[in-house]
Amino acid sequence: MIPFPKKKVPRRVAREQLEILESLYPHAVTALNYRNEFELLVAVILSAQCTDARVNMTTPALFARYPTPQKLAAADQADVEQMIKSCGFFRMKSRNIIAAARDLADRYGGRVPSEREELESLAGVGRKTASVVLAAAFKGEALAVDTHVFRVSHRLGITLGTTPRHVEQDLTALLPPSKWGDASHWLILHGRQVCKAPTPRCPQCALRSLCPTPKIIARMGRS
Numbered sequence: 001m002i003p004f005p006k007k008k009v010p011r012r013v014a015r016e017q018l019e020i021l022e023s024l025y026p027h028a029v030t031a032l033n034y035r036n037e038f039e040l041l042v043a044v045i046l047s048a049q050c051t052d053a054r055v056n057m058t059t060p061a062l063f064a065r066y067p068t069p070q071k072l073a074a075a076d077q078a079d080v081e082q083m084i085k086s087c088g089f090f091r092m093k094s095r096n097i098i099a100a101a102r103d104l105a106d107r108y109g110g111r112v113p114s115e116r117e118e119l120e121s122l123a124g125v126g127r128k129t130a131s132v133v134l135a136a137a138f139k140g141e142a143l144a145v146d147t148h149v150f151r152v153s154h155r156l157g158i159t160l161g162t163t164p165r166h167v168e169q170d171l172t173a174l175l176p177p178s179k180w181g182d183a184s185h186w187l188i189l190h191g192r193q194v195c196k197a198p199t200p201r202c203p204q205c206a207l208r209s210l211c212p213t214p215k216i217i218a219r220m221g222r223s
């Protein structure tokens, strides 16, 4: 495994890295398919530890059978488990999406709330899920930190944060709030396409001259 840099790059360099990422992925949006806030919320819960492509294969049938929070709230858990099985952690996820749907139906009249605190009070919804929903559905100023955002921002030397919250703070300090949601997508796409786990494609990376990790990799090769 390639160790993360132990020192942050200067703020000016970090800003330049983010500008390059923005130019590389100017139209970045979530890869999850959804038609409304409810579908987005369910898709994001299902996407934990699962690829967006797999979630997109699963949700059309799920939403055809359970198109509203009220319908999903009344679902038989075994049926939902069967439908979402391929997304992994299917027992926990089915429990959570049914409980979240029940919360939406009982407390919010079937609507997905647009406030972070309310979103995070729903079953199975943590800070990252709430951030994705806020940014994508409500154009909210929220930066979601997933495994790609965490890895790429570390490799770039933007953060030394040991928790997603700490990484989020370092990233949001470098950008205006209007770009927080997009920045998450820049880093996710770069992580999927170039700065891959476990092996980044540094020779093909537009950020290589500003990134400390190629030097770390070179030192590993020499030792």
Ligand code: SF4
Residues within 6 Å of the ligand: 152, 155, 156, 194, 195, 196, 200, 201, 202, 205, 206, 207, 208, 209, 211, 212, 213, 214
């Ligand atoms: S140079 Fe390498 S480690 Fe740095 S961002 Fe690009 S792919 Fe990732």
